[in-house]
Amino acid sequence: xxxxxxxxxxxxxxxQDGEVSAVSDVSLHVNKGECLGIVGESGSGKSQTFMAAMGxxxxxxxxxxxxxxxxxxxxxxxxxxxxxxxxxxxxxxxQDPMTxxxxxxxxxRQLTEVLQRHRGLDNAAARAAAIAxxxxxxxxxxxxxxxxxxxxLSGGLRQRVVxxxxxxxxxxxxxxxxxxxxxxxxxxxLVLELIRELKxxxxxxxxxxxxxxxxxxGLADRVAVMYAGRIVESGTVDEIFxxxxxxxxKGLLACTPRLDxxxxxxxxxxxxxxxxxxxLPTGCxxxxxxxxxxxxCPVKRPLLVPAGNTLNACFLNHMQAAS
Amino acid sequence: xxSYFARRLLIGVPTLxxxxxxxxxxxxxxxxxxxxxxxxxxxxxxxxxxxxYHLDDPLWQQFFSYLGNLLRGDFGPSFKYKDFTxxxxxxxxxxxSIENGLSALFIAILIGLPxxxxxxxxxxxxxxxAVSGLSMIGIVIPTFVTGQILILxxxxxxxxxxxxxxxGGWNDGAFANRILPVTVLxxxxxxxxxxxxxASMIEALRANFVRTARAKGLPYRTVILRHAxxxxxxxxxxxxxxxxAFILTGSMVVETIFQIPGxxxxxxxxxxxxxxxxxxGVTIVGAAFVIIANIIVDMIYGVLDPKVRYE
Ligand SMILES: Nc1ncnc2c1ncn2[C@@H]1O[C@H](COP(=O)(O)OP(=O)(O)OP(=O)(O)O)[C@@H](O)[C@H]1O
Ligand SMILES: [Mg+2]
Numbered sequence: 001x002x003x004x005x006x007x008x009x010x011x012x013x014x015x016q017d018g019e020v021s022a023v024s025d026v027s028l029h030v031n032k033g034e035c036l037g038i039v040g041e042s043g044s045g046k047s048q049t050f051m052a053a054m055g056x057x058x059x060x061x062x063x064x065x066x067x068x069x070x071x072x073x074x075x076x077x078x079x080x081x082x083x084x085x086x087x088x089x090x091x092x093x094x095q096d097p098m099t100x101x102x103x104x105x106x107x108x109r110q111l112t113e114v115l116q117r118h119r120g121l122d123n124a125a126a127r128a129a130a131i132a133x134x135x136x137x138x139x140x141x142x143x144x145x146x147x148x149x150x151x152x153l154s155g156g157l158r159q160r161v162v163x164x165x166x167x168x169x170x171x172x173x174x175x176x177x178x179x180x181x182x183x184x185x186x187x188x189x190l191v192l193e194l195i196r197e198l199k200x201x202x203x204x205x206x207x208x209x210x211x212x213x214x215x216x217x218g219l220a221d222r223v224a225v226m227y228a229g230r231i232v233e234s235g236t237v238d239e240i241f242x243x244x245x246x247x248x249x250k251g252l253l254a255c256t257p258r259l260d261x262x263x264x265x266x267x268x269x270x271x272x273x274x275x276x277x278x279x280l281p282t283g284c285x286x287x288x289x290x291x292x293x294x295x296x297c298p299v300k301r302p303l304l305v306p307a308g309n310t311l312n313a314c315f316l317n318h319m320q321a322a323s
Numbered sequence: 324x325x326s327y328f329a330r331r332l333l334i335g336v337p338t339l340x341x342x343x344x345x346x347x348x349x350x351x352x353x354x355x356x357x358x359x360x361x362x363x364x365x366x367x368x369x370x371x372x373x374x375x376y377h378l379d380d381p382l383w384q385q386f387f388s389y390l391g392n393l394l395r396g397d398f399g400p401s402f403k404y405k406d407f408t409x410x411x412x413x414x415x416x417x418x419x420s421i422e423n424g425l426s427a428l429f430i431a432i433l434i435g436l437p438x439x440x441x442x443x444x445x446x447x448x449x450x451x452x453a454v455s456g457l458s459m460i461g462i463v464i465p466t467f468v469t470g471q472i473l474i475l476x477x478x479x480x481x482x483x484x485x486x487x488x489x490x491g492g493w494n495d496g497a498f499a500n501r502i503l504p505v506t507v508l509x510x511x512x513x514x515x516x517x518x519x520x521x522a523s524m525i526e527a528l529r530a531n532f533v534r535t536a537r538a539k540g541l542p543y544r545t546v547i548l549r550h551a552x553x554x555x556x557x558x559x560x561x562x563x564x565x566x567x568a569f570i571l572t573g574s575m576v577v578e579t580i581f582q583i584p585g586x587x588x589x590x591x592x593x594x595x596x597x598x599x600x601x602x603x604g605v606t607i608v609g610a611a612f613v614i615i616a617n618i619i620v621d622m623i624y625g626v627l628d629p630k631v632r633y634e
Pocket of ligand 1: 043
């Protein structure tokens with residue numbers, strides 16, 4: 001059974017100039033010990049999907065559908081229930097480490113309070129555990145960093161502190177939103193290694209939200225590609241990376257520079273801009289930018305259906321599957 | 324850090340000097356003089372008086388002799404309260420004003436802060452609208468109006484009931500005599516503090532770090548008290564600094580309406596009578612309070628926000 005099971009999740013924000021559909025009819029699941037990668041352009045709804053799952057949407061946001069974590073339906077759970085799960089069995093590591101830490105508290109206190117809340121540790125034990133976790137996420141001189149205020153740490157260090165915070169209670173599922181963007185490559189490699197180790201030895205599940213397809217390729221088991229609030233393609237990393245079927249996924253992969261490219265190769269880009277979420281294109285949201293668009297695309301929305309071993313929302317593939 | 328505050332105090336000296344300079348010449352520009360009272364004074368007497376107070380000396384000479392006295396802590400003789408020096412008048416009036424001001428401030432914080440913060444926590448509910456609306460009213464109605472209304476209510480309409488309160492006079496600071504003036508003094512501050520703390524709490528609740536705190540599964544109370552509150556208090560402290568200086572140096576309006584012998588009333592009397600030294604004295608004390616209050620605000624910033632560095 002899936003550890004996290006999201007069904008038909010829709011997130012809408014009420015704004016002054018109308019309703020924003022940030023997430024539309026998203027279904028996905030994460031199994032125990034599995035790492036699901038989420039990729040997509042900025043604004044495609046990656047973060048808000050999981051904000052909704054955690055019950056942390058902004059005040060103007062509303063989620064519908066179903067999010068089950070273990071036996072608990074999270075969307076309808078009350079705060080008390082959520083608070084026994086959040087930070088404990090289900091942790092989220094936020095995207096923006098510069099603003100995600102409380103400026104007037106020492107980072108040590110911000111770490112130990114999680115352990116005291118969920119594990120009931122005393123000060124000394126919590127301190128020892130927090131410092132050990134800082135060391136595990138590659139924070140140098142963890143005892144000294146423990147005493148510091150967030151503004152005294154670099155962006156990369158703060159990112160590691162935020163990650164440590166998520167891992168402290170040994171959660172069953174960690175939702176990591178861009179956990180390595182501010183890290184240099186060597187530290188990034190070590191942090192990713194830690195994630196892999198937790199996955200393999202503790203059976204921790206991960207959702208890895210990232211722009212970095214290389215990270216997904218190296219770490220994730222399955223990947224879901226989001227565009228304009230919807231999943232347009234999903235499947236195992238091996239299959240999607242070897243043979244992307246959706247034109248958007250193909251575009252994304254083509255955008256990624258490869259080390260073995262000769263230096264003369266021009267990087268491809270996807271033409272056009274991501275759509276306005278208040279006023280989405282009719283039919284397939286991607287069709288105005290799609291190089292392969294044909295008659296049905298502006299008219300009907302392609303459903304996410306199996307095509308081969310992967311799921312896919314594109315008429316091109318639906319036709320091929322049918323023929 | 325202490326050297327920083329010592330420097331801030333030193334910088335206050337030229338500021339204070341500018342206040343003295345400006346105020347001294349501005350007073351002399353105003354038409355009339357200290358001795359054009361109700362009863363006309365015979366010309367010989369007037370000449371005598373002017374000579375005694377050196378009013379016929381060149382203005383710059385008067386200024387420097389005033390400044391010289393000031394450096395020795397002497398505010399000079401009052402022109403109107405002839406048996407008193409200004410120092411004595413301030414020593415009498417200031418404690419009264421400070422007592423009233425502190426009580427009002429204390430009440431305003433005690434009521435205004437919880438009102439504003441709970442309104443922010445229940446944003447867009449009836450409670451929130453009530454707090455926002457009432458604080459708007461509290462801000463726009465001037466104290467001379469609330470003062471008159473309360474005098475009318477408790478001094479006139481409720482006369483001969485247990486709720487009657489003295490509508491003026493000081494009676495050596497009897498508790499009953501303090502109730503109305505302190506209330507009038509506190510009301511606009513309650514309103515301001517509620518309004519500011521509501522806005523800053525709403526802002527703080529939207530911060531990413533508050534979301535992080537919630538993601539940790541911390542109880543709501545802890546999220547608010549430990550993570551959001553300090554940030555929300557910053558704008559309140561910014562407001563309270565100058566406001567405290569203002570309220571402690573006596574409200575001219577409130578002390579006049581309720582006939583309280585604080586320095587606010589001395590200031591009004593002094594200004595009406597062209598009592599140059601008295602007005603100068605009160606102004607200088609007020610300015611010094613503002614300077615000190617701003618330094619204290621800076622110190623409190625340091626407690627609320629570790630990013631603040633004093634150098
Ligand atoms: N409180 C809000 N009110 C209105 N719109 C919002 C709000 N929060 C998010 N959105 C919108 O929802 C959309 C999806 O946002 P989301 O943060 O999920 O994007 P993302 O895929 O995580 O992008 P990125 O890669 O930049 O992090 C964005 O267009 C964003 O503007
Ligand atoms: Mg995001």
